[in-house]
Amino acid sequence: MVAYHRELFDRIVLIYNPANPRVSLSLAESVRDDLRRRLPEMPVTVQSTRYAGHARELAATAAATGRPLIVAVSGDGVYNEVVNGIMDVEGSNAVSARGNANDHRRSTRRMPLVAAIVDGRARYLDLLRLTVHTNDALWSRYAHSYIGFGLTPLMAIGLKRDTKGTVMELISVMRTFNRLEPVEIAPAGRKRALYDSLIFANVARMAKYGRFSNSGRPDDGLFEVVSCPHGGRWRLALMVLRAATVGPGKQPRISNCDFTTTKGHAHPNRRRSHARGRELTRGH
Numbered sequence: 579m580v581a582y583h584r585e586l587f588d589r590i591v592l593i594y595n596p597a598n599p600r601v602s603l604s605l606a607e608s609v610r611d612d613l614r615r616r617l618p619e620m621p622v623t624v625q626s627t628r629y630a631g632h633a634r635e636l637a638a639t640a641a642a643t644g645r646p647l648i649v650a651v652s653g654d655g656v657y658n659e660v661v662n663g664i665m666d667v668e669g670s671n672a673v674s675a676r677g678n679a680n681d682h683r684r685s686t687r688r689m690p691l692v693a694a695i696v697d698g699r700a701r702y703l704d705l706l707r708l709t710v711h712t713n714d715a716l717w718s719r720y721a722h723s724y725i726g727f728g729l730t731p732l733m734a735i736g737l738k739r740d741t742k743g744t745v746m747e748l749i750s751v752m753r754t755f756n757r758l759e760p761v762e763i764a765p766a767g768r769k770r771a772l773y774d775s776l777i778f779a780n781v782a783r784m785a786k787y788g789r790f791s792n793s794g795r796p797d798d799g800l801f802e803v804v805s806c807p808h809g810g811r812w813r814l815a816l817m818v819l820r821a822a823t824v825g826p827g828k829q830p831r832i833s834n835c836d837f838t839t840t841k842g843h844a845h846p847n848r849r850r851s852h853a854r855g856r857e858l859t860r861g862h
Contacts (some may be wrong), residue, residue: 586700587647587673589621591640593633593660594651596626606651612692627656637663641672646676649675654723661705661722673700702842703796706780722780727761727839729775729806729814759807766836772808775817779804802829 590613594606601792606624613622614693627633633650637660640646649662650657664672675695689697706721723728779802804826806817820826 586645586698586701588644589618589623590623590647590695591636592622592649592651593636593656594624594626595633595653595656598653598656609649609651609692613695614707616692616696631659633659634666635671636662637661638666639663639676641667641670644672645671647673647675649691650693658720658722662720663671665705678792703778704799704801706778706801712852724777724779724781726778727776728773729758730777758814762840763837764840770840773805774808775804775806776812779829798831800831800833802831803835804829810862 581818592606592610594603596603603624603626606626610622610624613620623638627636630799633656637648640648641664648660650660657674661674664670664674675691703722706725707718708721708725709716709718758774758776759774762770762772763776764770778794806814817826
């Protein structure tokens, strides 16, 4: 069994954020000890982050040599940094795994983390890549779950700040409506349009209650586009209610989206969002 695992990865690196009260050192050490017991010949180490962006640096350093399995024993923020750290290393043989990364885990989980690693079968999952082109710079970043404009960033800030729990999270979302400003975009070859919310989703769920899609898959090379054109707040509230209950239904699925943001910018920013399929990650 160990020989089979070494064909996939030669060591396991666990990365966790000590500032996250929900992911303690004891949890990371418990995962480490369980892996050492079940895979005694596989090297396993624990590394803690010290500042924002550190998980990306740790993952890139680990990915630069050999074939590590890099596990984010964390929430989605650290997992996103780990994914980007691996993608920073061209030709990397690293494999990424989720610990308790919330949104992605809820959409892709098939078995507990340690059991999935011991099982030793890899799954290919898509990544979203956001490329931003301004007059001064061109940069890209990967997302493992979704990319959002309008309501979504405000929701993320509110959900991080407010009390957890399904009811409280719904209340937090409703509070963001008063601070919401629509985003104006000009899709390639089309007229400008205003949106209260525009989401490109690689997974079916967001947080504990939200559902992007009833049919999307994270390994088909496509992402779902969930949009709410600018209008009355009742329309946006209805979209949130549907996401929290029956789901939004079948959404458009595409592999590329090219548009320019215009509202609030002296110089338009061109943004491209597309699915980069078949990036190797660990399934659980």
